[in-house]
Amino acid sequence: MRIIDENEPALLKRAVRGDEQAFVVLYQKHQAPLYRYALRMTGSPWAAEEVVQEVFLLLIREPEKFQPDRGELGAFLFGVTRNRVMKHLERLPREDSLDEMNANGAAWREPEDPLTPMMIAEKSERIEQVREAVLDLPAEFREAVVLCELEEMSYEEAARACGCPVGTIRSRLHRGRALLLAKLELLRDAPRRASAGAR
Amino acid sequence: MMKCEEFELLGLDMDRADAPPEEAAAAALHAAGCPRCTALLESWRELKQDLRILHESSRFLSAPARVEMRLKQELRTRREARVPQRATRVAAWALAAAAVRAAAVGWAHWQNGTPTKTGTSEIAAVAQGNSDRMEAPFLAADYDTGDFTPLPVSMPTASADQAIVEARVQRGALMQFGLTVAPEQAADWVDVDFLVGEDGQPLAVRLHQDSQSEAVTQ
Numbered sequence: 001m002r003i004i005d006e007n008e009p010a011l012l013k014r015a016v017r018g019d020e021q022a023f024v025v026l027y028q029k030h031q032a033p034l035y036r037y038a039l040r041m042t043g044s045p046w047a048a049e050e051v052v053q054e055v056f057l058l059l060i061r062e063p064e065k066f067q068p069d070r071g072e073l074g075a076f077l078f079g080v081t082r083n084r085v086m087k088h089l090e091r092l093p094r095e096d097s098l099d100e101m102n103a104n105g106a107a108w109r110e111p112e113d114p115l116t117p118m119m120i121a122e123k124s125e126r127i128e129q130v131r132e133a134v135l136d137l138p139a140e141f142r143e144a145v146v147l148c149e150l151e152e153m154s155y156e157e158a159a160r161a162c163g164c165p166v167g168t169i170r171s172r173l174h175r176g177r178a179l180l181l182a183k184l185e186l187l188r189d190a191p192r193r194a195s196a197g198a199r
Numbered sequence: 200m201m202k203c204e205e206f207e208l209l210g211l212d213m214d215r216a217d218a219p220p221e222e223a224a225a226a227a228l229h230a231a232g233c234p235r236c237t238a239l240l241e242s243w244r245e246l247k248q249d250l251r252i253l254h255e256s257s258r259f260l261s262a263p264a265r266v267e268m269r270l271k272q273e274l275r276t277r278r279e280a281r282v283p284q285r286a287t288r289v290a291a292w293a294l295a296a297a298a299v300r301a302a303a304v305g306w307a308h309w310q311n312g313t314p315t316k317t318g319t320s321e322i323a324a325v326a327q328g329n330s331d332r333m334e335a336p337f338l339a340a341d342y343d344t345g346d347f348t349p350l351p352v353s354m355p356t357a358s359a360d361q362a363i364v365e366a367r368v369q370r371g372a373l374m375q376f377g378l379t380v381a382p383e384q385a386a387d388w389v390d391v392d393f394l395v396g397e398d399g400q401p402l403a404v405r406l407h408q409d410s411q412s413e414a415v416t417q
Contacts, residue, residue, distance in 0.1 A: 018275070018281070023274055024271075031266070032260070032262070034262075035260060036257060039260065049263060053269060060270065060273055060274060060277065061277075127252055130246070130249040130250060130253055145250075149250045149254075150257075152254065154217040174207075174211070180246060181246060184246060185242070
């Protein structure tokens, strides 16, 4: 049986005994979504990097905290990541300078688009405004928007990830959308009444 | 019929795959007849488009490679730290096992009465090729070369986790390990090294130099 086919608890056991290959399989499978979640929630590549590192260090140092009978490893790791992110947000309300570059040194990129330079610039500005507006949302609304709109999770999945009922997620998402629309309307000075939902 | 307040709460979900179909249908019906809610829906769809672009622009982001490197280093450090711990544990168990064995044998001899002492070492006798004891193991312990004599009761092992345990035992105690000892020598105290396996069981034995010379001179 190939190592990649082994189940996660078995891989984790091997990793904790010092099997690097088993650890890398687990790490590669889970790190990217955790990093993206942390990055979108904190707006800081450095904070996201630190969070991901802490999460996997915990897995190495205290593997017994993961109990396979209580859920999958991915859900456990997401729960730990979420706690770390929330602690980070409590410590630092929000960092003022939002780093444009990710930690690999690559800038936030937009998909290739056959637009004029002027249109591309406008579009970039719009996307940047959206990103700023998402980061300005209160943490619980931001989380609902990140999970349901950016990570494209279903309500069920988002509710499981946050440990709350589906109704709570929908309500937070509703508030988050309304705040986003209101903020962007202000920024873009649009005449629409998008703020209606933000009352 | 859905009202504007309900549309603001539920209507923006109408494009989602996991929206309840009847709810989505009611929202679409309401939006078709309400310019205010149509405008809200358009604003949301525009924002949703921007969110999708934001999602696409960052969907392949992952933690930098240095995080993986640091974590691997942590794994290696922990693995290296664990090896001496295990060796210490093995040695401690081996020492305890040897002490218990020696005590038990000593007690047994004491119960049976102390045998008389003669000047001949059984080990030396075996080394001299005592023909009627050829089935007994040959304790060719050579302290200088560090050679150990495998114990007949031990199983061969390829494990690297072996430890040397120094002990002072009565010669008679060596009988427990399948070695032959002359009854008259059984009460003598000798210094020996046991090579102990990962499971705490002795695998081989060697006499200390002093004990060897003593054995020869006796």
